[in-house]
Amino acid sequence: xxxxxxxxxxxxxxxxxxxxxxxxxxxxxxxxxxxxxxxxxxxxxxxxxxxxxxxxxxxxxxxxxxxxxxxxxxxxxxxxxxxxxxxxxxxxxxxxxxxxxxxxxxxxxxxxxxxxxxxxxxxxxxxxxxxxxxxxxxxxxxxxxxxxxxxxxxxxxxxxxxxxxxxxxxxxxxxxxxxxxxxxxxxxxxxxxxxxxxxxxxxxxxxxxxxxxxxxxxxxxxxxxxxxxxxxxxxxxxxxxxxxxxxxxxxxxxxxxxxxxxxxxxxxxxxxxxxxxxxxxxxxxxxxxxxxxxxxxxxxxxxxxxxxxxxxxxxxxxxxxxxxxxxxxxxxxxxxxxxxxxxxxxxxxxxxxxxxxxxxxxxxxxxxxxxxxxxxxxxxxxxxxxxxxxxxxxxxxxxxxxxxxxxxxxxxxxxxxxxxxxxxxxxxxxxxxxxxxx
Amino acid sequence: xxxxxxxxxxxxxxxxxxxxxxxxxxxxxxxxxxxxxxxxxxxxxxxxxxxxxxxxxxxxxxxxxxxxxxxxxxxxxxxxxxxxxxxxxxxxxxxxxxxxxxxxxxxxxxxxxxxxxxxxxxxxxxxxxxxxxxxxxxxxxxxxxxxxxxxxxxxxxxxxxxxxxxxxxxxxxxxxxxxxxxxxxxxxxxxxxxxxxxxxxxxxxxxxxxxxxxxxxxxxxxxxxxxxxxxxxxxxxxxxxxxxxxxxxxxxxxxxxxxxxxxxxxxxxxxxxxxxxxxxxxxxxxxxxxxxxxxxxxxxxxxxxxxxxxxxxxxxxxxxxxxxxxxxxxxxxxxxxxxxxxxxxxxxxxxxxxxxxxxxxxxxxxxxxxxx
Numbered sequence: 001x002x003x004x005x006x007x008x009x010x011x012x013x014x015x016x017x018x019x020x021x022x023x024x025x026x027x028x029x030x031x032x033x034x035x036x037x038x039x040x041x042x043x044x045x046x047x048x049x050x051x052x053x054x055x056x057x058x059x060x061x062x063x064x065x066x067x068x069x070x071x072x073x074x075x076x077x078x079x080x081x082x083x084x085x086x087x088x089x090x091x092x093x094x095x096x097x098x099x100x101x102x103x104x105x106x107x108x109x110x111x112x113x114x115x116x117x118x119x120x121x122x123x124x125x126x127x128x129x130x131x132x133x134x135x136x137x138x139x140x141x142x143x144x145x146x147x148x149x150x151x152x153x154x155x156x157x158x159x160x161x162x163x164x165x166x167x168x169x170x171x172x173x174x175x176x177x178x179x180x181x182x183x184x185x186x187x188x189x190x191x192x193x194x195x196x197x198x199x200x201x202x203x204x205x206x207x208x209x210x211x212x213x214x215x216x217x218x219x220x221x222x223x224x225x226x227x228x229x230x231x232x233x234x235x236x237x238x239x240x241x242x243x244x245x246x247x248x249x250x251x252x253x254x255x256x257x258x259x260x261x262x263x264x265x266x267x268x269x270x271x272x273x274x275x276x277x278x279x280x281x282x283x284x285x286x287x288x289x290x291x292x293x294x295x296x297x298x299x300x301x302x303x304x305x306x307x308x309x310x311x312x313x314x315x316x317x318x319x320x321x322x323x324x325x326x327x328x329x330x331x332x333x334x335x336x337x338x339x340x341x342x343x344x345x346x347x348x349x350x351x352x353x354x355x356x357x358x359x360x361x362x363x364x365x366x367x368x369x370x371x372x373x374x375x376x377x378x379x380x381x382x383x384x385x386x387x388x389x390x391x392x393x394x395x396x397x398x399x400x401x402x403x404x405x406x407x408x409x410x411x412x413x414x415x416x417x418x419x420x421x422x423x424x425x426x427x428x429x430x431x432x433x434x435x436x437x438x
Numbered sequence: 439x440x441x442x443x444x445x446x447x448x449x450x451x452x453x454x455x456x457x458x459x460x461x462x463x464x465x466x467x468x469x470x471x472x473x474x475x476x477x478x479x480x481x482x483x484x485x486x487x488x489x490x491x492x493x494x495x496x497x498x499x500x501x502x503x504x505x506x507x508x509x510x511x512x513x514x515x516x517x518x519x520x521x522x523x524x525x526x527x528x529x530x531x532x533x534x535x536x537x538x539x540x541x542x543x544x545x546x547x548x549x550x551x552x553x554x555x556x557x558x559x560x561x562x563x564x565x566x567x568x569x570x571x572x573x574x575x576x577x578x579x580x581x582x583x584x585x586x587x588x589x590x591x592x593x594x595x596x597x598x599x600x601x602x603x604x605x606x607x608x609x610x611x612x613x614x615x616x617x618x619x620x621x622x623x624x625x626x627x628x629x630x631x632x633x634x635x636x637x638x639x640x641x642x643x644x645x646x647x648x649x650x651x652x653x654x655x656x657x658x659x660x661x662x663x664x665x666x667x668x669x670x671x672x673x674x675x676x677x678x679x680x681x682x683x684x685x686x687x688x689x690x691x692x693x694x695x696x697x698x699x700x701x702x703x704x705x706x707x708x709x710x711x712x713x714x715x716x717x718x719x720x721x722x723x724x725x726x727x728x729x730x731x732x733x734x735x736x737x738x739x740x741x742x743x744x745x746x747x748x749x750x751x752x753x754x755x756x757x758x759x760x761x762x763x764x765x766x767x768x769x770x771x772x773x774x775x776x777x778x779x780x781x782x783x784x785x786x787x788x789x790x791x792x793x794x795x796x797x798x799x800x801x802x803x804x805x806x807x808x809x810x
Contacts, residue, residue, distance in 0.1 A: 157712035
């Protein structure tokens with residue numbers, strides 16, 4: 001009888017929720033590589049949808065078990081041993097099935113499944129149909145890892161999978177230059193901001209003795225500067241993933257990807273994954289007033305910036321991206337203020353609304369005509385004040401945030417060129433024919 | 439018994455990297471003879487109980503390489519002789535109980551073979567002369583790291599200079615990671631990636647001085663597999679397209695989809711993609727580094743991020759963009775086979791790292807390594 005105890009069931013359900021999508025991705029990949037004949041779009045979509053459906057069912061099962069639907073509520077932390085153990089250092093395979101985790105998992109699994117179903121028709125006959133579905137499997141597993149991770153190392157693995165698949169989706173139409181450039185920008189932002197996550201992860205292990213998320217509960221016993229440093233490192237990573245100021249520039253460019261992936265990533269899950277990390281590290285945020293203040297300032301300023309930009313954007317997806325960003329900024333402020341339950345509800349409702357809006361975006365003009373809104377543009381002010389004109393111009397140029405970031409990158413590239421030049425001269429000195437390689 | 443699994447694993451992995459370029463290229467029988475002799479010397483260096491003989495065998499490997507490259511431009515041969523000299527110094531230091539000499543010789547051998555700055559000129563010349571030869575050289579770097587851990591890391595000098603070595607290693611990784619962003623051609627990028635990982639390896643070897651021996655071995659194995667595989671792919675691409683400039687977007691993915699996929703997988707493993715050995719190696723190295731230098735670990739994180747950005751930029755320039763037709767075929771069966779084997783091993787270590795790390799740990803306990 002004990003085999004069917006809720007604890008046993010959830011121990012099985014959690015890995016299935018995580019592994020099913022990536023396993024189906026691998027199966028699709030091997031089928032394409034291994035067979036002379038293409039399995040066909042229908043076959044690929046069905047295989048992936050099966051994996052996503054299994055993941056969703058396992059996720060729903062976990063949620064029910066955690067809620068105590070089949071008896072007493074089950075234990076929250078599930079330890080599967082150590083991924084590796086080396087001296088006193090180990091990467092634990094710990095999954096955490098609590099309310100926020102199962103909630104985020106169901107949201108991610110449900111939205112991914114819906115978007116996959118939508119894409120089966122939307123992406124039909126599109127070059128790269130198979131690639132789209134394979135990437136969807138990677139992303140879904142990454143999102144489930146993030147949702148159920150009980151240790152920072154596991155969380156980071158999922159976090160990276162989401163980041164890599166996001167960059168590959170943005171550069172999906174790789175024949176054109178602009179999607180590739182946008183993909184580079186997004187990836188560079190993610191990777192540089194993830195330096196914060198890595199530092200926070202290592203310092204958590206060294207200062208709190210473990211990378212278990214539960215270890216963060218002890219952050220109050222650290223000196224304030226240490227907990228603040230950890231919190232700020234995490235916040236940097238969140239700002240990159242959730243496109244908060246000053247790292248917002250990649251988001252409108254990310255709309256170069258296919259509409260379903262934009263819906264899933266920037267309306268539904270990826271942008272909110274940063275906020276979910278903030279929820280997970282809320283014990284660190286709670287003990288550091290500096291982290292709270294910075295979180296609120298970043299969130300509110302992003303919300304104001306994004307809502308101003310959204311009003312001047314001329315394309316539907318770009319305006320929607322900034323509208324999404326303004327809400328994400330508000331949610332970040334909520335979490336920083338300690339309103340975690342409100343933030344969780346806000347995340348779920350916002351993600352579902354935005355996915356729907358993104359998926360409808362290609363029909364926006366048609367919808368506008370149908371509802372006779374097309375001719376009802378807001379008339380401009382007859383005599384806008386200087387402040388209004390300046391605000392409009394600033395919003396139209398997105399405060400030139402990208403230009404400022406690029407200006408910061410230029411000296412770094414200049415330094416790189418200088419070092420490379422010195423290196424070439426050094427190697428040339430040591431050669432008889434006076435030529436440096438490369 | 440478990441103490442002997444590590445040498446066998448290390449030897450197997452180094453042989454895999456050593457033979458990969460020749461397997462991929464379908465080399466002539468003479469090349470196989472030379473490689474078999476090198477593999478035998480690798481086996482001897484790993485199994486011998488004497489540090490003197492281990493480094494003498496490593497010197498022998500480099501001497502063979504110097505003779506084997508007869509007829510090629512002068513510098514690679516000179517490069518191989520410099521390694522012979524460094525390994526000889528390490529052997530002499532161990533023979534006459536001169537720990538400073540042993541440590542210096544061993545570290546210089548590792549830096550020369552792995553291409554760490556400022557001794558990267560030698561690796562740069564090898565890459566310029568023949569990219570696959572760099573892959574073969576990386577196979578030997580695994581053996582030297584193993585010998586270092588077994589015979590040199592337990593010396594007091596290794597413990598004393600470890601803080602300095604890890605800090606210097608971190609800086610040595612950062613500079614080439616920066617230069618990787620501005621390389622004008624694919625070989626330049628590959629050279630920068632090698633030199634950056636050389637810095638990482640120096641850090642890891644330094645960390646072995648205060649007990650992180652398994653981390654050092656894992657970093658060397660991962661570096662050899664990932665960058666060795668990348669070297670094979672660079673050679674395959676250059677065989678088809680000549681020297682590859684990194685200007686604009688060349689759109690080769692439509693002509694060489696498998697080559698592009700393999701290139702991306704090796705490059706991603708090199709920058710620590712989850713699910714590959716690189717992720718585990720980076721993670722362990724960061725934790726090891728933190729113990730000695732927080733600033734060092736921050737520098738290493740930044741270096742790794744910069745190389746990741748440079749890697750994706752390079753991939754985009756080489757493979758993405760408007761499709762370019764090519765009459766050259768995609769990866770041949772032999773190249774495909776080598777790529778698949780190396781990728782499977784990289785993913786295998788990434789998913790089940792305990793197989794390798796447990797063997798390493800048991801080996802260290804067996805040889806009474808310094809605990810951390």
